[in-house]
Amino acid sequence: MxxxxxxxxxxxxxxxxxxxxxxxxxxxxxxxxxxxxxxxxxxxAHVPPTDSDSVQEDKDMCPPPATKTSDPTYTQxxxxxxxxxxxxxxxxxxxxxxxxxxxxxxxxxxxxxxxxxxxxxxxxxxxxxxxxxxxxxxxxxxxxxxxxxxxxxxxxxxxxxxxxxxxxxxxxxxxxxxxxxxxxxxxxxxxxxxxxxxxxxxxxxxxxxxxxxxxxxxxxxxxxxxxxxxxxxxxxxxxxxxxxxxxxxxxxPAMGNQASKVPxxxxxxxxxxxxxxxxxxxxxxxxxxxxxxxxxxxxxxxxxxxxxxxxxxxxxxxxxxxxxxxxxxxxxxxxxxxxxxxxxxxxxxxxxxxxxxxxxxxxxxxxxxxxxxxxxxxxxxxxxxxxxxxxxxxxxxxxxxxxxxxxxxxxxxxxxxxxxxxxxxxxxxxxxxxxxxxxxxxxxxxxxxxxxxxxxxxxxxxASGQLQNWDNRTGKTFSKNRIAPETAELLEGAVRPLPGEGMARRKSSVTPWIPPTPDSQPVIAMDGTLEIRQERRRSSLAAANQQQQRRRSSMAANHLAEFQALHALGQIPPATSLNSILPVPTEDTPLATIPEDSTAVNM
The missing domain is CATH 1.20.1250.20 (MFS general substrate transporter like domains)
Known part of the structure; x- marks a missing residue:
């Protein structure tokens, strides 16, 4: 723990x-x-064999004690x-x-x-x-x-x-x-x-x-x-x-209704x-x-x-x-x-x-x-x-x-x-x-x-002690081709509506939970309810941005390697720059915005 x-x-x-x-x-x-x-x-009713002599001689049977016949819970x-x-x-x-x-x-x-x-x-x-x-x-x-x-x-x-x-x-x-x-x-x-x-x-x-x-x-x-x-x-x-x-x-995966989705x-x-x-x-x-x-x-x-x-x-x-x-x-x-x-x-x-x-x-x-x-x-x-x-x-x-x-x-x-x-x-x-x-x-x-x-x-x-690949592991709200599974799982919780919101709840009776980060603790409202909507969405969007940054950086590196190889083969004019054919995102490129007003969060 x-x-x-x-x-x-x-x-x-x-x-x-x-x-x-x-x-x-x-x-x-x-x-x-x-x-x-x-x-x-x-x-x-159960009475042991009455022929005690044959029982004594038969080694395949255990002789009953003499006192056993007097036990009413045994014989009657x-x-x-x-x-x-x-x-x-x-x-x-x-x-x-x-x-x-x-x-x-x-x-x-x-x-x-x-x-x-x-x-x-x-x-x-x-x-x-x-x-x-x-x-x-x-x-x-x-x-x-x-x-x-x-x-x-x-x-x-x-x-x-x-x-x-x-x-x-x-x-x-x-x-x-x-x-x-x-x-x-x-x-x-x-x-x-x-x-x-x-x-x-x-x-x-x-x-x-x-x-x-x-x-x-x-x-x-x-x-x-x-x-x-x-x-x-x-x-x-x-x-x-x-x-x-x-x-x-x-x-x-284990928190929702998966009975109807068994593979x-x-x-x-x-x-x-x-x-x-x-x-x-x-x-x-x-x-x-x-x-x-x-x-x-x-x-x-x-x-x-x-x-x-x-x-x-x-x-x-x-x-x-x-x-x-x-x-x-x-x-x-x-x-x-x-x-x-x-x-x-x-x-x-x-x-x-x-x-x-x-x-x-x-x-x-x-x-x-x-x-x-x-x-x-x-x-x-x-x-x-x-x-x-x-x-x-x-x-x-x-x-x-x-x-x-x-x-x-x-x-x-x-x-x-x-x-x-x-x-x-x-x-x-x-x-x-x-x-x-x-x-x-x-x-x-x-x-x-x-x-x-x-x-x-x-x-x-x-036998195996590993989670099988046919177990339902991630939500399906987001395309796995665009967002990594772990990011989709975070965003799945971020867009989940609370009771009373207009978005339709999923069939499951259990809502996925995104744990609060150390610098984003829950705030207790005056009515005693737990208000963590803004903190959850901030944390989820930040994690999604980091994931997209890593993916874009990796794609940029691949594009640069491909550009250099084509340039070396003479298939691209010498004066051509990589940015002129494919802009490379920088660290300052915004990926998603985090609204400041907790009541105006809409993804």
């Missing part, structure tokens, strides 16, 4: 308020999503559903989740991400509250699957909107930290949800898990609407200095974008499968009670949270101080965050039935994927801040298919007595590890 960090109180930085709100939004969303996985542990479930039905219920969330992400990312440019997100998280809370009623209806599995699909439909609205918001709020030098802290809310939500659900289920019953987190999701709409705004231009309490810092760092042909041909599709699909297979099925694995293989299951299921996500939180500042330091290029850093973080977890997944059968060893390996397998959060999860804003929300929505929609397939495949591989066998679950882990390795290779070859 440099000198900006010393200009105003960091505690009042609104971009960090946005980051904190995004953290809690992810926390609540994942708490509601994870409630279903842990609730099934208590909802469904309300519903008699097999593992296939459980897999269908868990995967039903992603049928709805699949539908709304691309429309949500597209509509964010027109309606605004703030309002859409409030609708999504509020609706998710309502459907979570209705889950117990659906489960106890005449066709419980179908009704619960339907409610869970509606919850997925609602939550699918939410997640593409956060990259869209950060595309307007996160300066490049702070992007890794801000997006990673927000993403850490997913792990915090999983941990908090598991622990609270474990204690609530044991003390009050599984239905109160849904009541608690559904109510929290619905209530979160209020602080979200109060503290979150779509862009710095829309925020009523942000300081002029912070607004200038953000928008001058990001630039105008689809170039996007489809972009290998960096395809690398994100591949890595999202493969990594989400492992993420969704482990998120949904680890509680079932601990119940069926290691025979954990509900409370122990909740605590042990949380440990991997605690590790992931610490990995993200502690490595995010390191990532920003490496990029800011140019220790690595953005491309190399994203690739390194992603490859490490996939290869290391894959290796630990393959080691799980080695420890047999040792609970401590299995939990340690799961903690490393799931926790180390947090490294990849600093890589490909942030990469959308690197390659195209203007379209980050929509591109994320496309990738997340495609990868959501794994949320349907992964738990279903796990349910089929562990149906019946296979649910208690180590070898059956090892097949689940092998598939996830293989996809991790494949994604790491593909991303290492084709």
């Amino acid at each position: 440099g000198k900006w960090a010393n200009t105003f109180n960091p505690a009042l930085h609104q971009r960090f308020v946005i980051t904190i709100m995004a953290f809690f939004a992810n926390l609540i969303c994942y708490s509601m999503r994870g409630t279903f996985s842990l609730a099934l542990v208590q909802m469904v 479930g309300e519903f008699e559903w097999d593992s296939t039905t459980e897999g269908q219920i868990l995967s039903s969330f992603y049928y709805g989740y699949l539908v709304t992400q691309i429309p949500s990312g597209y509509l964010a440019g027109f309606i605004g991400a703030k309002v859409l997100f409030a609708i999504g998280i509020g609706a998710t809370g309502v459907f979570t509250l209705l889950a117990p009623v659906a489960a106890r209806s005449w066709d419980g599995p179908a009704a619960l699957s339907g409610i869970r699909a509606l919850a997925g439909l609602s939550q699918g609205i939410c997640f593409p909107l956060l990259p869209a918001i950060f595309g307007r709020w996160a300066p490049p030098q702070e992007r890794t930290l801000m997006l990673s802290v927000a993403a850490a809310g997913t792990q915090a939500g999983t941990v908090l949800g598991n622990i609270i659900c474990g204690y609530i289920g044991s003390g009050y019953g599984w239905e109160y898990m849904f009541y608690l987190f559904g109510a929290i999701g619905l209530a979160f709409v209020i602080p979200w609407m109060l503290f979150v705004f779509d862009s710095p231009e829309h925020h009523p309490h942000i300081t002029a200095m912070e607004r200038s810092y953000i928008i001058s760092s990001i630039g105008a 689809w042909r170039a996007v489809v041909r972009s290998m960096p974008f395809w690398s994100l599709i591949v890595v999202c699909w493969c990594s989400d297979w492992g993420f969704y499968t482990l998120l949904s099925d680890v509680p079932l694995y601990l119940r069926d293989v290691l025979h954990f009670s509900l409370t122990n299951n909740a605590i042990m299921s949380s440990i991997p996500y605690i590790v992931m949270w610490f990995v993200i939180v502690f490595l995010s500042p390191v990532g920003d330091y490496i990029i800011t101080h140019q220790k690595m290029t953005v491309t190399n850093f994203r690739k390194t973080a992603t490859v490490l965050g996939l290869v290391i977890p894959g290796i630990f997944l393959l080691l799980i059968p080695v420890v047999g039935c040792d609970p401590a060893g299995i939990i340690a390996l799961l903690a490393m397998a799931i926790g180390m994927t947090g490294i990849s959060t600093l890589g490909f999860r942030v990469n959308f804003n690197d390659i195209s801040p203007s379209h980050a929300g929509l591109l994320y929505a496309i990738c997340n929609t495609i990868s959501t298919i794994t949320g349907i397939i992964g738990p279903t495949v796990a349910g089929v591989l562990t149906v019946g007595d296979e649910a208690h066998r180590i070898s059956a679950w090892y097949k689940v882990f092998i598939i996830a590890a293989a996809l991790y390795f494949m994604a790491a290779i593909f991303y290492a070859f084709f």
Whole structure:
């Protein structure tokens, strides 16, 4: 941040308020999503194999402790559903989740991400509250699957909107930290949800898990609407200095409505974008499968009670949270101080965050039935994927801040298919007595590890951390043949009308901001509004004049060299001067005038 960090109180930085709100939004969303996985542990009747002698002799099965049959939260479930039905219920969330992400990312440019997100998280809370009623209806599995699909439909609205918001709020030098802290809310939500659900289920019953987190999701709409705004231009309490810092760092491309101007042909041909599709699909297979099925694995293989299951299921996500939180500042330091290029850093973080977890997944059968060893390996397998959060999860804003929300929505929609397939495949591989066998679950882990390795290779070859040339970078008010892009961007802001002026505003709801120069500070009018029109236009015209001066000087030098060459060849009479055939502009040649009267500026 440099000198900006010393200009105003960091505690009042609104971009960090946005980051904190995004953290809690992810926390609540994942708490509601994870409630279903842990609730099934208590909802469904489950009794370990009754033939204890065969279990003791079968080394592919872990014997249950003798005290396990006395645990009512473990054996006396309300519903008699097999593992296939459980897999269908868990995967039903992603049928709805699949539908709304691309429309949500597209509509964010027109309606605004703030309002859409409030609708999504509020609706998710309502459907979570209705889950117990659906489960106890005449066709419980179908009704619960339907409610869970509606919850997925609602939550699918939410997640593409956060990259869209950060595309307007996160300066490049702070992007890794801000997006990673927000993403850490997913792990915090999983941990908090598991622990609270474990204690609530044991003390009050599984239905109160849904009541608690559904109510929290619905209530979160209020602080979200109060503290979150779509862009710095829309925020009523942000300081002029912070607004200038953000928008001058990001630039105008990410600040406007670009949803209708996506260069689809170039996007489809972009290998960096395809690398994100591949890595999202493969990594989400492992993420969704482990998120949904680890509680079932601990119940069926290691025979954990509900409370122990909740605590042990949380440990991997605690590790992931610490990995993200502690490595995010390191990532920003490496990029800011140019220790690595953005491309190399994203690739390194992603490859490490996939290869290391894959290796630990393959080691799980080695420890047999040792609970401590299995939990340690799961903690490393799931926790180390947090490294990849600093890589490909942030990469959308690197390659195209203007379209980050929509591109994320496309990738997340495609990868959501794994949320349907992964738990279903796990349910089929562990149906019946296979649910208690180590070898059956090892097949689940092998598939996830293989996809991790494949994604790491593909991303290492084709990913990029550079802004792509198909991203909308400059305004189109001025011809690029006459004025350099950076000058056009300055003048684009200089001619932008303020509210009440006669010129028509562009379709975007956000006005590009030209930061004030040190010798041209904003003037506060008597009515409290910020009057910087004259200062902005003076600065913009001065910058345009300097740019034109440089271009004219370069053209003059080229003309002089050409004249001398033709003169040497005898194609121009000896007495002819350059000025007689092409006047050369001097330093005193006026290029544009800057009116003195601030009320009479008209370009």
